Amino acid sequence: MNLYELTIHEARRLLDAGEVSAEELTEAVLARILEVDNDVQAYITLMPEEALEQARAIDAGGGSGAPLRGIPLAVKDVLCTAGVPTTCGSRILENFIPPYDATVVARLRAAGAIIIGKTNTDEFAMGSSTENSAFFPTHNPWDLSRVPGGSSGGSAAAVAAGECLGALGTDTGGSVRQPAALCGVVGLKPTYGRVSRYGLVAFASSLDQVGVLTKDVTDAAIVLGVIAGHDPMDSTSVDAPVPDYTAALTGDIRGMRVGVPKEYFIEGMQPEVEEAVRAAVDQLADLGAEVVEVSLPHTDYALPVYYLIAPAEASANLARYDGVRYGLRVQGTDLEETYKATRGRGFGPEVKRRIMLGTYALSAGYYDAYYLKAQKVRTLIKQDFDRAFEQVDVIVAPTTPTTAFRLGEKVDDPLQMYLSDVFTLSMNLAGICGLSLPCGFDRQGLPIGMQVIGPAFGEETVLRVAYAYEQATEWHKRRCGL
Ligand code: GLN
DSSP, rough: OOOOGGGHHHHHHHTTTTSSSHHHHHHHHHHHHHHHHHOOOOOOEHHHHHHHHHHHHTTTTTTTTOOTTTOOOETTTTBOOBBOOTTTTTTGGOOOOOOOOOHHHHHHHHHTTTTEEEESSSGGGGSSHHHHHHHHOOOBBTTTTBOOOTTTTHHHHHHTTTTTSSSEEEESSTTHHHHHHTTHHHHHHHHETTOOTTTTTOOSTOOOOEEESSHHHHHHHHHHHHHHOOOOOOOOSSOOOOGGGGGOOOOOTTOOOEEEEEEEGGGGGHHHHHHHHHHHHHHHTTTTTTEEEEETTGGGGHHHHHHHHHHHHHEEEGGGGGSSSSSOOOOOOOOOHHHHHHHHHSSSSHHHHHHHHHHHHHHTTTTTIIHHHHOOOOOOHHHHHHHHHOOSOOOOOEEEEESSBTTTTTTTOOOHHTTTTTTTTHHHHTTOOEEEEEEEEEESSSSEEEEEEOOOHHHHHHHHHHHHHHOOOGGGOOOOOO
């Protein structure tokens, strides 16, 4: 087996036993990047020298006992890294070098992780295919003519191709879970408030959450344990103890109640996705879970509600890119012309579309009809989940309506693109947690993802169910043919 194919927990064992050094592991991952990243294009920035230097320091005895000691990880390029460019996949931040690490990055480093590079993303995390990156699209390692999903497509592709052992992504409406599903890896979006967002460049502040992408459920539990927890620098992070998530991985789900929402099997979805998820539900029943049909009646409103709230918040958050304070400046004849020229050149078409939608939804005369109304319906969506979780421990549903689509297929049709997140948006609106894991392959050999959804701070329950399923199946062991 190649070292780059290891999971985090497998590498942990080899590193601790002294059978592999952190330098060897880092070199294997860097060599793998050289081998495949011309095709996959998962990374915007690589940090090979820093990574090797850190690996040597660890081999010399640094960071002993730290949970991620010597593990090469990647970070989505919307998370600040001190002294290393943080572009958000945008021209407007192409030359932005943050003076500090995001809290999650600092926590990875403190846990001994080696940050190997910054991964590609849709511009400001707006998109579902990573094609909205201002620099280049990322390709799906299972089929290079297809998208890896998005917006954390760089992170998902890097994990799937063995270009890192795990990665951080962010999920505002599905951007960790959807690319995880399309790339055949595990993607976990924690509860709103579970993980600090200090140093995450804001997209939609009431929805954004940092998540993890890994090769299996055990690794997701390990990395979540490192990044979760209160941060005085983020007032939305919740001051609640962080459990030992790996302790939830018992393999035993007897007597647990699994809800299957009838609204999540819709017309137009790829039949193979429905078949795979239904078979997975049967498997959970075989493992001793009690399967119950549940209803989330406001599901149809999630997409319109999300596409009012997310652009509204984005339009406010993106006002700071004015050519004065950050990144790109295109000088105009006066201040207003400078704003216009900077934003006109710095932002791509999807970002401009969102700023216009959001500004409209927040404008006097329309605020009540659009933004306020959307917030009210958001409450109804959350109440659907509250009611469902009175009956069940977790909800299981498809992560996406289809497997990976072709590059270019949806770029000219934003509505079609928005639809790829229909099954993931609701959890962000409700602030709850969800995990996508592999549950099959379609006839073309493309991965299918299943979502395990839990109530707020239900990560342990979600991980427990996902782990039991994973251990009973072989899907997570398949690797792309690259
Ligand atoms: N695809 C959704 C959007 O474009 C979700 C993005 C995300 O979760 N960052 O808004």
